[in-house]
Amino acid sequence: MQFVTLLKPEAVKVLTSASSKKRLMQDIGDLVSGAYGMNAGRVVEALIARESLGPTGVGHGVALPHARLDGLNEVVGAFVLLDKPIDFSSVDRQPVDIAFALFAPEDAGVEHLKALALVSRTLRDNSVCSKLRANPDAATLYTILTEENSVQAA
Template identity: 40%
Template sequence: MNLVDFLDLEAIRFDLAAGSKRGLLNTLSQIAGQRLGIDGAAIAETVAERERLGSTGFGGGVAIPHGKLDGIDRVYGLVARLAQPIDYKAIDGEKVDLVFLLLSPRDAGAEHLKALASISRLVRDAGTLGKLRGARSRDALAAVLIGDDEREVA
């Protein structure tokens, strides 16, 4: 699965201010809710449920909060680069500055896992992470994401 198949490039948040993990997840949930036409509070609760199982702080300054919920018919992803890193209780203890919110329909087993794997591959590449962190605009951030997809296909 390619990133452009599920990432909402129009909704990328660049230098997003987030004082805390909870505030960040609520903000991203509201943005996703508006984009998807569903209740942001339902998204926030779904993501919070998943976080209670263990932090989705992936490591290396990256978090991939995710969940499955009713009311959507496709896998949906939202990317944010934070203005300042926040304590996310990541597995490596590092503060987080790149966040990939991933939402899927409840019955999207394989598709959800494929989307998680696509994000995981992206954030394991130090060069790509450097480009994401060095991007100077939302469009530049999107170009890095699209470029990574093109590199995977080639």
């Protein structure tokens, strides 16, 4: 699995308006609605429901919100870089400025886990996160994510 199969360029955005976790979830809902045609309200509800089970802030300024949604045929993602970090109830109590949201079909088993592992592994790399934080341009962010993954896969 590679980022290029998970992520459309239209699903990458730099956010200047997110001031809370809830606002970020709404922004992600709007982003995936535009990129994948998903219902923004359902996306936000699913993300908030998943978050109620435990925070998806994995530390070092990174969050991996994810949810399962009926009507999807494949696992898809959205990447957001925030210009100002927000509280996300992360495991290390650090604010989040990088969020990669994943959405999987209700019946996706292994593919959902593979996608989570890929994103988690990539965003645990400090050099990747440094590159992402240093390039607040959606097209550049997409290139960094897709190229980084193809180099690691080779």
